Amino acid sequence: MPGPLLVDALALPRYDLGVDHPFANFRQEPLFDLLASHRLVGATERFVPPPATVAELTTVHTADFVEFLQALDTRPTRELIRHAPLFGMGTADNPIAPGQHAAAAAAAGGTLACMRAVLRGEASAAFNPTGGLHHAMPGSASGFCLYNDLALAIVEALAQGIERVAYIDFDVHHGDGVEWIFREDPRVLTVSLHETPDRRWPFTGRVGDMGRGRGEGSALNLPFASRTTDESWQTIARTVLEAAFEKFRPQVLVTQHGCDPHFSDPLADLCLTTASFDFAAQLSRELAANHCEGRWVATGGGGYQPIRVIPRAWTMTWCAVADRALPSTIDPQWHARWSDRAAGDLATTFLDAEQEFAGSEAAAIANAAMLEEVRRTHPLLR
Numbered sequence: 001m002p003g004p005l006l007v008d009a010l011a012l013p014r015y016d017l018g019v020d021h022p023f024a025n026f027r028q029e030p031l032f033d034l035l036a037s038h039r040l041v042g043a044t045e046r047f048v049p050p051p052a053t054v055a056e057l058t059t060v061h062t063a064d065f066v067e068f069l070q071a072l073d074t075r076p077t078r079e080l081i082r083h084a085p086l087f088g089m090g091t092a093d094n095p096i097a098p099g100q101h102a103a104a105a106a107a108a109g110g111t112l113a114c115m116r117a118v119l120r121g122e123a124s125a126a127f128n129p130t131g132g133l134h135h136a137m138p139g140s141a142s143g144f145c146l147y148n149d150l151a152l153a154i155v156e157a158l159a160q161g162i163e164r165v166a167y168i169d170f171d172v173h174h175g176d177g178v179e180w181i182f183r184e185d186p187r188v189l190t191v192s193l194h195e196t197p198d199r200r201w202p203f204t205g206r207v208g209d210m211g212r213g214r215g216e217g218s219a220l221n222l223p224f225a226s227r228t229t230d231e232s233w234q235t236i237a238r239t240v241l242e243a244a245f246e247k248f249r250p251q252v253l254v255t256q257h258g259c260d261p262h263f264s265d266p267l268a269d270l271c272l273t274t275a276s277f278d279f280a281a282q283l284s285r286e287l288a289a290n291h292c293e294g295r296w297v298a299t300g301g302g303g304y305q306p307i308r309v310i311p312r313a314w315t316m317t318w319c320a321v322a323d324r325a326l327p328s329t330i331d332p333q334w335h336a337r338w339s340d341r342a343a344g345d346l347a348t349t350f351l352d353a354e355q356e357f358a359g360s361e362a363a364a365i366a367n368a369a370m371l372e373e374v375r376r377t378h379p380l381l382r
């Protein structure tokens, strides 16, 4: 029996957007330190994938965009930098930094390698914590995302003869890039759970957006009210995903585990605790087992508490991918190593202590109405 695989994020190149940018370049370090502290990853389970090649990147991205990012790495002339906004670069969200093409191609190569290993039966399931860059569009960067690793992996699965791929996006922001890329493709079901577009960037992902043309019905959006808490989110996630998978019958699953729906996240306003991240990981495992013969590629994504939340959230993802028990308390030595750098109190347990959030009842009522609308209108749930 093949075991699980984990992309060795610490061995991949990265870039630095500066201390004020939320996409912290050290965000993988506390995670890998936590995994090591609890001895959760075997030596043969950690692997260093090759970067995605230009030929692979252009299965999703335009040649212009890939050439532009490559040129930015090798010869960033003033002329080139002047053109950056055409490609979504040089903005507040996507500033220009040395080594971006190399780092983004490495992250994309990770998700691609995970997909290949899963399809070949070389891995029971696989996790790329550097992947999950769901906002990237074919011709431009968006929302801290340069290359859309998720779309690359899905395209690879289709190229290998897989007939139906399901994608679940748990990030607090709408998975707009992946949805847009496959909006007319009936072979790819994209499901996104996010904070309502009335309040949250990128302001897309309404219940009525279900795909286009032949792809009508293959996008499924669950926009949650601000202040949503665990119970409402989990109930709706399970109800909708189980019903949609029953009808769509996917053969492989790709998931994005952005942990920015956490109540402490500075970039959004959902109120989930880490219990929902564990729930999302376990539900994904269950859906992959019941529908996809276990074939599952998981990725990271957003999450802007690199010490307080990411390490716990993605340890949960890895434990589900590897089918390993989650420890309950955090290794005290890890805690001692990172508590000075954490902004605010650092938890000593994987699950957050239960909390109450103002406005969560109104959110639950709005979410129940949203679920009714999905049930009434979406072809996979009617």
Ligand SMILES: [Zn+2]
Pocket (backbone or CB within 6 Å): 171, 172, 173, 258, 260, 301, 302, 303
């Ligand atoms: Zn996000």
